[in-house]
Amino acid sequence: MTGLPILDISGLSKSYGAVRAVDGINLHVDRGEICGLIGPNGSGKSTFFDCVTGLAKPNAGAVKLDGQDITGWSLSDIAREGRMLRSFQKTVVFSALDVEENLVIAGQMFTFPGILSTFGVGSAARNRVAALRERARELIKIVGLWDVRSQAAGKLSGGQQKLIQFASMLMPEPKLILLDEPMAGINPKLIERVVESIRLANMSFGVSFLIIEHNIDVVTSLCTRVVVLDQGRKLAEGTPDDIVQNQAVREAYLGG
Amino acid sequence: MTPAELSIPATGRDLRLPFGVALAALACAAPLFLGNYPLHAIIIALIFLLPAHGLNLLLGYTGLLSLAQAAFFGIGAYTSALLAVHFGTPFYVNFLAAGVVAGAIALPLGIPALRLRATSFVMCTLGFVIIGQAIAKNWISLTRGDMGLAGIPKPYFALGPVSFTVSGTVGFYYLVLVIAAIATLAAYLIVRSPAGRNMIAIRENETLAESVGIPTWNYKLLVFMISAAFAGLGGSVYAHYLTVVSPLTFQMYYSTTMLIIVLGGGAGTISGVIFGSLLFVGLTEALRVAPELRMIAYGFCLLGLVFWFPSGFAPIIGRFWSFLERRK
Ligand SMILES: Nc1ncnc2c1ncn2[C@@H]1O[C@H](COP(=O)(O)OP(=O)(O)OP(=O)(O)O)[C@@H](O)[C@H]1O
Ligand SMILES: [Mg+2]
Numbered sequence: 001m002t003g004l005p006i007l008d009i010s011g012l013s014k015s016y017g018a019v020r021a022v023d024g025i026n027l028h029v030d031r032g033e034i035c036g037l038i039g040p041n042g043s044g045k046s047t048f049f050d051c052v053t054g055l056a057k058p059n060a061g062a063v064k065l066d067g068q069d070i071t072g073w074s075l076s077d078i079a080r081e082g083r084m085l086r087s088f089q090k091t092v093v094f095s096a097l098d099v100e101e102n103l104v105i106a107g108q109m110f111t112f113p114g115i116l117s118t119f120g121v122g123s124a125a126r127n128r129v130a131a132l133r134e135r136a137r138e139l140i141k142i143v144g145l146w147d148v149r150s151q152a153a154g155k156l157s158g159g160q161q162k163l164i165q166f167a168s169m170l171m172p173e174p175k176l177i178l179l180d181e182p183m184a185g186i187n188p189k190l191i192e193r194v195v196e197s198i199r200l201a202n203m204s205f206g207v208s209f210l211i212i213e214h215n216i217d218v219v220t221s222l223c224t225r226v227v228v229l230d231q232g233r234k235l236a237e238g239t240p241d242d243i244v245q246n247q248a249v250r251e252a253y254l255g256g
Numbered sequence: 257m258t259p260a261e262l263s264i265p266a267t268g269r270d271l272r273l274p275f276g277v278a279l280a281a282l283a284c285a286a287p288l289f290l291g292n293y294p295l296h297a298i299i300i301a302l303i304f305l306l307p308a309h310g311l312n313l314l315l316g317y318t319g320l321l322s323l324a325q326a327a328f329f330g331i332g333a334y335t336s337a338l339l340a341v342h343f344g345t346p347f348y349v350n351f352l353a354a355g356v357v358a359g360a361i362a363l364p365l366g367i368p369a370l371r372l373r374a375t376s377f378v379m380c381t382l383g384f385v386i387i388g389q390a391i392a393k394n395w396i397s398l399t400r401g402d403m404g405l406a407g408i409p410k411p412y413f414a415l416g417p418v419s420f421t422v423s424g425t426v427g428f429y430y431l432v433l434v435i436a437a438i439a440t441l442a443a444y445l446i447v448r449s450p451a452g453r454n455m456i457a458i459r460e461n462e463t464l465a466e467s468v469g470i471p472t473w474n475y476k477l478l479v480f481m482i483s484a485a486f487a488g489l490g491g492s493v494y495a496h497y498l499t500v501v502s503p504l505t506f507q508m509y510y511s512t513t514m515l516i517i518v519l520g521g522g523a524g525t526i527s528g529v530i531f532g533s534l535l536f537v538g539l540t541e542a543l544r545v546a547p548e549l550r551m552i553a554y555g556f557c558l559l560g561l562v563f564w565f566p567s568g569f570a571p572i573i574g575r576f577w578s579f580l581e582r583r584k
Contacts, residue, residue, distance in 0.1 A: 055463070080469035088467070094460040097453075105457045108450050109469035115478065118451040129450060168468065 012061030021047040023232035039229035082172035095154025103136035107171030301538030302436040308517040310486025316523035319459030324381035327388040328484040330506035332491025347411035358488025366480040389506035404502030522570020
């Protein structure tokens with residue numbers, strides 16, 4: 001099993017009207033790998049994520065997670081398994097709730113065996129939530145949000161909200177996390193912290209990553225392999241060095 | 257958990273318990289110093305508190321605006337009335353049956369309705385009230401049409417050898433008080449449970465809620481059913497209190513009233529809804545405001561709310577509260 005990629009996608013396509021947003025993409029993420037996904041604006045990166053995670057239904061192609069075919073599953077069905085989670089390009093948090101509650105929610109569906117049990121008011125439910133809270137606090141410390149943990153998430157800065165999003169995804173101990181531009185709009189010092197958090201999650205918790213990112217320095221320092229999309233198609237694939245040298249990629253995306 | 261509750265600072269003395277005890281004592285002692293008419297007003301307010309709690313779970317916590325509460329209120333009223341009149345079953349049977357039937361009918365109604373987007377959903381729930389009224393009017397063999405069902409007995413209890421009937425305003429007041437207290441506790445427990453947290457998550461951002469594995473659709477359906485059950489229970493008490501039901505029990509006016517209670521009191525807070533029902537139903541009833549006039553008053557209340565208190569009275573109570581606690 002260990003030789004099998006954690007995520008294996010073949011022939012994935014998605015059209016919006018006449019726009020072929022994603023056009024027959026094959027892509028895999030190996031276990032323990034941090035893989036980069038780059039490309040110009042509108043090249044279909046976010047749409048690719050949407051199709052993989054069940055937010056959008058692909059027109060064609062297959063998605064295999066951990067060897068299991070999950071094509072056509074809904075976003076919440078995939079997420080509820082807790083194996084693969086995603087972030088959104090536009091940062092979203094549960095604004096009215098504090099940071100800790102945001103994380104507790106993110107872990108809840110993996111702790112309770114069914115919907116009805118979540119109405120449980122007995123000590124079993126309380127213990128489960130207490131355990132979630134414990135884990136939430138640990139993760140809050142890791143991403144450095146301890147001082148603002150009881151503030152409403154909506155009141156925090158965009159960068160801090162990104163950190164909430166990131167920490168939330170670690171709550172259910174997933175095997176794979178898809179990040180959509182985790183560094184966009186984050187100041188350099190905070191970028192370091194996010195990069196470190198990703199490394200830590202990768203090394204200590206064994207989480208694999210697929211990361212969409214326009215910050216090429218971050219991509220080259222974090223990723224062992226990079227896939228380049230252009231107009232919905234795969235333009236190139238290789239080590240960060242290969243990609244930076246690649247003539248086609250320089251013309252389509254990197255410039256120079 | 258909710259914005260209003262969050263605004264209560266952790267510093268200072270927690271006054272909630274003493275305040276709650278004082279309120280409970282006051283509620284229990286009310287018949288000693290209130291005449292029958294004010295008691296009647298409070299009874300009506302407490303009856304409407306049930307569907308309002310239901311609507312608050314749906315609108316205040318899950319973020320779904322529904323106008324169907326009056327339909328389920330009517331279904332509960334008719335369920336109780338039919339059982340009592342035809343089978344002479346004791347009150348608690350009629351009462352529970354009203355909740356179960358209303359909740360069960362919400363299932364087939366909710367499945368298509370919740371597939372609709374927000375505005376269409378609201379229109380659809382409005383349709384339920386109109387259809388409910390039409391059925392009550394036209395299924396004459398069952399409902400006796402416009403004549404309605406009269407002679408619904410006062411709440412009658414039969415527990416083994418003991419049986420008694422709750423009659424008189426004071427007796428009914430205590431019955432409704434107990435029911436309202438239990439309903440409030442139930443709403444509180446739901447809101448405080450992990451499910452309550454998931455409901456808030458759905459209200460805040462549905463896609464994000466799905467991305468953390470919350471089956472949003474199932475929750476919405478479940479909460480829709482729970483809110484219908486609350487409304488059905490309220491309708492049952494209403495039927496037994498008035499001793500008559502008619503197609504007028506299915507009224508848009510009732511849905512509007514419940515909406516005003518929730519929005520005016522403070523959607524997403526339990527205490528706000530209690531306050532709202534006492535203020536908007538109890539007070540108008542006590543002042544003997546005519547229904548037409550009440551509609552106009554509600555209209556102005558709504559306008560005032562939208563402009564000055566977009567989150568209802570709850571934040572104001574919250575601020576007053578923290579003021580009290582800081583003074584200690
Ligand atoms: N929901 C949608 N409806 C219609 N068209 C869409 C939708 N989502 C994406 N598209 C189109 O699909 C194409 C790819 O968009 P996508 O958001 O996937 O690009 P991206 O690579 O993530 O770009 P960026 O780097 O700017 O985030 C664009 O042409 C976009 O207009
Ligand atoms: Mg994008």
